[in-house]
Amino acid sequence: MTETEIVIGIDIGGTTTSLGCVDIQGRLHAEATMATRGDQPAAQLVSRLHQAIEQLKEELPTGTELAGIGIGAPNANYLRGTVEHPVNLNWDESTNLVELVQSHYQLPVTITNDANAAALGEMVFGGARGMKDFIVITLGTGLGSGVVSNGGLVCGADGFAGELGHTIVDPDGRQCACGQHGCLETYVSATGLCRTVAVLLGELLDPSCLRTISFQELTSKMVYEAACQQDTIALTAFDRTARTLAMKLADAVAHTAPEAIFFCGGLATAEEFLIPATQRYLEKFLFPIYRGKVSLLPSSLPGSASAILGAAALIWHKLKGK
Amino acid sequence: MTETEIVIGIDIGGTTTSLGCVDIQGRLHAEATMATRGDQPAAQLVSRLHQAIEQLKEELPTGTELAGIGIGAPNANYLRGTVEHPVNLNWDESTNLVELVQSHYQLPVTITNDANAAALGEMVFGGARGMKDFIVITLGTGLGSGVVSNGGLVCGADGFAGELGHTIVDPDGRQCACGQHGCLETYVSATGLCRTVAVLLGELLDPSCLRTISFQELTSKMVYEAACQQDTIALTAFDRTARTLAMKLADAVAHTAPEAIFFCGGLATAEEFLIPATQRYLEKFLFPIYRGKVSLLPSSLPGSASAILGAAALIWHKLKGK
Numbered sequence: 001m002t003e004t005e006i007v008i009g010i011d012i013g014g015t016t017t018s019l020g021c022v023d024i025q026g027r028l029h030a031e032a033t034m035a036t037r038g039d040q041p042a043a044q045l046v047s048r049l050h051q052a053i054e055q056l057k058e059e060l061p062t063g064t065e066l067a068g069i070g071i072g073a074p075n076a077n078y079l080r081g082t083v084e085h086p087v088n089l090n091w092d093e094s095t096n097l098v099e100l101v102q103s104h105y106q107l108p109v110t111i112t113n114d115a116n117a118a119a120l121g122e123m124v125f126g127g128a129r130g131m132k133d134f135i136v137i138t139l140g141t142g143l144g145s146g147v148v149s150n151g152g153l154v155c156g157a158d159g160f161a162g163e164l165g166h167t168i169v170d171p172d173g174r175q176c177a178c179g180q181h182g183c184l185e186t187y188v189s190a191t192g193l194c195r196t197v198a199v200l201l202g203e204l205l206d207p208s209c210l211r212t213i214s215f216q217e218l219t220s221k222m223v224y225e226a227a228c229q230q231d232t233i234a235l236t237a238f239d240r241t242a243r244t245l246a247m248k249l250a251d252a253v254a255h256t257a258p259e260a261i262f263f264c265g266g267l268a269t270a271e272e273f274l275i276p277a278t279q280r281y282l283e284k285f286l287f288p289i290y291r292g293k294v295s296l297l298p299s300s301l302p303g304s305a306s307a308i309l310g311a312a313a314l315i316w317h318k319l320k321g322k
Numbered sequence: 323m324t325e326t327e328i329v330i331g332i333d334i335g336g337t338t339t340s341l342g343c344v345d346i347q348g349r350l351h352a353e354a355t356m357a358t359r360g361d362q363p364a365a366q367l368v369s370r371l372h373q374a375i376e377q378l379k380e381e382l383p384t385g386t387e388l389a390g391i392g393i394g395a396p397n398a399n400y401l402r403g404t405v406e407h408p409v410n411l412n413w414d415e416s417t418n419l420v421e422l423v424q425s426h427y428q429l430p431v432t433i434t435n436d437a438n439a440a441a442l443g444e445m446v447f448g449g450a451r452g453m454k455d456f457i458v459i460t461l462g463t464g465l466g467s468g469v470v471s472n473g474g475l476v477c478g479a480d481g482f483a484g485e486l487g488h489t490i491v492d493p494d495g496r497q498c499a500c501g502q503h504g505c506l507e508t509y510v511s512a513t514g515l516c517r518t519v520a521v522l523l524g525e526l527l528d529p530s531c532l533r534t535i536s537f538q539e540l541t542s543k544m545v546y547e548a549a550c551q552q553d554t555i556a557l558t559a560f561d562r563t564a565r566t567l568a569m570k571l572a573d574a575v576a577h578t579a580p581e582a583i584f585f586c587g588g589l590a591t592a593e594e595f596l597i598p599a600t601q602r603y604l605e606k607f608l609f610p611i612y613r614g615k616v617s618l619l620p621s622s623l624p625g626s627a628s629a630i631l632g633a634a635a636l637i638w639h640k641l642k643g644k
Contacts, residue, residue, distance in 0.1 A: 156579020166609035167573040257478020287488035
């Protein structure tokens with residue numbers, strides 16, 4: 001092992017893909033982002049990733065060695081190296097992303113669910129160091145989750161455990177891109193928040209700066225900014241989001257009894273409108289024996305880099321057993 | 323180690339307590355049942371258990387050695403040896419049951435959640451041998467669950483994981499003895515089934531033999547017998563029970579992705595009215611990547627003995643690492 005080994009961590013999201021060079025201490029040396037362009041085939045994304053990695057390598061000191069590539073992606077299967085039935089990506093039913101990447105790089109490549117990668121990052125580099133039971137929730141276009149129980153990532157019999165975004169809030173509820181109705185992520189995610197705003201604009205009479213924006217133009221950032229200005233619709237949307245999230249997190253606690261639940265991803269940056277309210281509702285919904293025992297925490301990993309660090313933690317874990 | 327060692331497995335339920343002598347091969351040599359009498363203090367139950375154990379010992383061949391006692395009980399904490407805030411028992415907030423039993427027997431005594439014990443029994447002696455990811459659901463007065471992930475019992479940070487009976491079906495739903503509303507076990511359990519019958523008697527106009535029975539007199543056995551006679555109210559009650567169970571099992575699969583879910587306990591004996599319908603609804607509610615991958619199975623352990631065998635598996639596991 002040289003002192004200048006790095007790995008590439010890649011986070012493939014529904015909208016944006018991020019990548020970066022990470023050393024074994026979890027330091028991020030160079031990073032880049034690109035549009036995922038989920039309407040295009042996976043091979044085109046891999047080809048663009050190849051170009052981006054080559055550019056990142058130029059930013060690194062001479063002699064730095066690329067040791068491996070870790071990838072977090074929606075519906076990724078660690079056991080098979082595949083992405084299967086991704087909800088927000090118009091890819092084939094099953095894409096062997098590890099093989100696609102290895103056609104460019106003859107290196108160890110490992111893939112997992114983007115949220116499982118975030119959990120591994122939190123465990124290896126972040127606020128969950130020393131914890132044996134915790135959950136990481138990623139709040140972006142969708143809602144992802146990684147569950148760690150008894151010190152290990154919960155993968156399940158088929159490698160696909162930890163899809164809390166598709167637990168059911170209401171079986172007759174909102175249409176989900178997965179084909180079901182009422183999945184948690186249709187309520188609690190950047191898009192879920194916007195859908196809640198739309199419902200509230202119809203339900204309530206309060207004046208709101210959000211009344212002049214079309215549904216298509218509306219973003220979670222606009223809702224956040226309106227909430228900062230005490231807009232009633234925006235504040236109510238965050239409150240409902242927190243309540244729904246808390247209800248399903250109470251279920252999650254009843255499954256694996258974590259000591260903490262971490263939040264990361266785009267929407268989690270609106271933490272002042274989400275985390276305290278969610279904690280309050282959670283205590284109300286929790287089965288009494290769990291009350292006062294579960295902390296809701298923002299990810300301690302730096303902002304949008306948590307998923308990159310998670311993907312890097314995954315491959316470092318494989319390479320060095322770290 | 324002698325060839326004639328046995329352990330006592332004890333299952334403390336909301337209504338009935340069962341106990342038996344179990345050898346290391348999982349053979350049940352003598353058993354007994356008694357009313358739990360949850361309105362009385364724990365020490366009285368332990369005193370009656372002591373008498374029952376002494377009687378059971380007389381049934382065993384001379385020279386048989388009692389090696390330890392394993393207990394499954396509601397809200398039992400493996401780490402602390404306590405039963406805490408039991409919903410269906412009028413005990414203190416925290417009762418150290420291990421100490422109470424050890425005041426009668428100077429032997430290793432271990433306690434866990436009754437449903438976790440059933441899961442351990444299924445893993446050590448039953449149909450889950452060789453499985454690394456599965457769930458056991460106990461359907462009795464309440465609904466208990468034991469979750470096994472990656473080959474280990476999921477205990478969580480505080481030893482209380484796996485309380486699927488208190489996941490939330492509807493936050494504005496039925497009152498639960500735990501103080502919450504809409505917990506799964508208020509719909510799916512022997513008492514939940516009777517509550518559903520009461521609701522259906524009000525909702526529907528179909529004639530039913532259950533219309534002549536008071537709510538207080540109604541038992542799940544009566545509902546089962548009515549269903550066997552094609553009583554519409556009873557059949558509809560089982561169908562609603564199966565649908566609600568399936569909805570929350572779909573959530574459970576999204577957490578830990580088990581390869582099988584086993585059912586045991588009193589209500590599970592009505593399996594022909596529950597399991598096929600639950601499997602059908604489950605496939606409908608499952609996030610697509612999980613479909614066709616999860617088997618619902620009756621416990622392969624003999625009937626009501628599964629909880630006794632589970633409690634015995636718990637203490638054998640401690641004594642022999644089996």
